[in-house]
């Protein structure tokens with residue numbers, strides 16, 4: 059990894075304890091991780107290892123119980139809720155495992171949604187959203203509602219939405235978990251292409267070996283700690 | 292706003308239920324309120340037209356101490372003064388006193404009401420309530436019209452001759468023979484059981500109080516301007532010992548009956564509004580909880596809670612406006628129809644309402660105050676029902692929404 063690469067997110071010894079009906083659950087027990095500009099990073103680990111919790115903490119969705127997350131040089135969780143929302147809007151794209159899309163909106167409108175929040179004029183955002191959908195090979199689905207699309211198509215729309223505002227980083231939590239391997243691979247191809255062509259940083263979690271082997275950087279979690287870190291390609 | 296609008300049609304059933312609830316409440320509220328106001332209006336109109344008139348001019352002490360001395364001289368100039376006040380339509384003079392009626396071996400305490408047979412029909416509807424015989428005729432002497440119950444109790448009939456006994460202005464006891472020319476059925480017990488009507492000249496002779504009366508009954512052009520007319524009259528009469536009383540002061544029990552009815556009606560409406568508020572609150576909460584995941588996505592891609600709350604707020608406003616609009620439309624039509632075709636009822640219900648001094652009739656109205664009260668009450672309660680859901684949305688965290696299943 060090159061020395062000149064810019065640091066986007068830096069997590070230092072973050073811990074997260076949930077209280078499940080009064081019983082404390084340590085989901086993340088002290089993780090330090092640096093995300094660089096241009097990363098194509100997979101966070102791997104079995105179910106319950108803390109992947110989602112870590113991604114949420116990196117993505118300004120969930121403050122750690124202990125430790126610090128620095129986003130582009132600024133501590134994340136000293137910000138107000140409004141500032142965090144704005145930061146997510148401007149800098150972070152999210153792809154979740156499922157049910158990513160707003161059901162009442164069409165594919166195009168879903169992609170437009172963050173642009174609308176940003177105040178991009180209707181005509182411009184319509185064009186941009188359509189261009190992204192076409193680039194991702196689903197231009198003809200623009201006017202379909204989520205329930206009229208397959209799971210793979212929905213995840214592509216989710217990726218389109220995530221990259222629509224030119225985010226600094228896209229965080230994807232098991233984006234292929236609900237897809238068959240062909241569709242999942244196609245989605246990975248797509249993310250890889252976006253990473254290569256548009257230099258968008260991707261961080262995603264998975265416990266699927268086929269997905270994991272495509273990572274350029276890999277972090278393995280178990281029981282809320284990093285057990286292995288490697289650069290594959 | 293667009294999302295709010297679309298969300299409404301997403302769960303059609305719930306949206307329809309919510310709108311139906313608001314519509315129903317609005318319609319019931321407006322119908323009930325309209326029925327109260329409309330029915331009061333009919334009652335006021337009919338009951339004041341029957342006997343009391345909307346206004347009466349009396350000696351200022353007569354209402355508290357009704358006796359022969361608390362009367363006044365009926366002069367042409369006084370009548371002239373009264374009839375020229377704007378809003379006054381017609382006037383008719385009266386003398387009231389207590390007396391005894393005797394027929395064969397029966398005698399009974401009665402209320403004697405002396406009227407001008409020429410002007411009385413211009414102001415009241417007593418002459419239309421004749422059951423048998425005729426009303427008093429101008430120029431005829433020594434004739435009376437009596438309540439039909441009274442005649443029945445006396446065992447007397449139209450055509451019979453009775454004796455009326457009473458104390459005169461000078462303290463002497465007067466008694467005269469009268470012929471019964473008509474019987475009355477008004478529905479008002481005081482008149483049907485105790486009322487005896489005679490012409491003024493006979494009363495003046497019987498009571499030795501020539502030219503004096505107890506009341507000038509005043510009819511007005513427009514009941515809605517009653518108080519203004521009353522004020523104007525009072526002003527015209529300010530240098531006299533006379534006062535102008537309105538029907539509320541003349542018939543305090545009738546007025547109280549209406550107030551009581553109004554209160555119970557309001558109580559019902561308050562309950563209705565509370566029930567509806569909880570209904571609306573419930574559907575709104577359900578619709579929000581159901582979409583926690585969707586809201587979670589919106590928040591995680593960078594929407595602020597405030598903006599989301601605005602969307603939810605508009606949703607609520609849409610529901611409310613549609614419900615209100617439908618409700619007042621329905622009630623507007625129904626109210627107007629009932630106003631044109633009042634519901635007259637009979638049987639036990641009629642007896643009960645007469646017991647309380649009301650006419651056995653239900654009317655309605657489309658007066659502005661009915662619309663205003665409906666829209667303000669239902670509108671504000673709907674807004675109130677929005678507060679808690681909005682509060683929840685404002686405090687929703689993206690992850691809570693996402694994790695919600």
Ligand SMILES: Nc1ncnc2c1ncn2[C@@H]1O[C@H](COP(=O)(O)OP(=O)(O)OP(=O)(O)O)[C@@H](O)[C@H]1O
Pocket residue numbers: 076077078083084085086103104105106107108109110111112265
């Ligand atoms: N909100 C929460 N309340 C209580 N416990 C939680 C909560 N979120 C996560 N946990 C617990 O924290 C631990 C880590 O959860 P996390 O979701 O981060 O794991 P994961 O690696 O994403 O698992 P999966 O592969 O199943 O998605 C688990 O034991 C989980 O039960």
Ligand SMILES: [Mg+2]
Pocket residue numbers: 109110111231
């Ligand atoms: Mg997870």
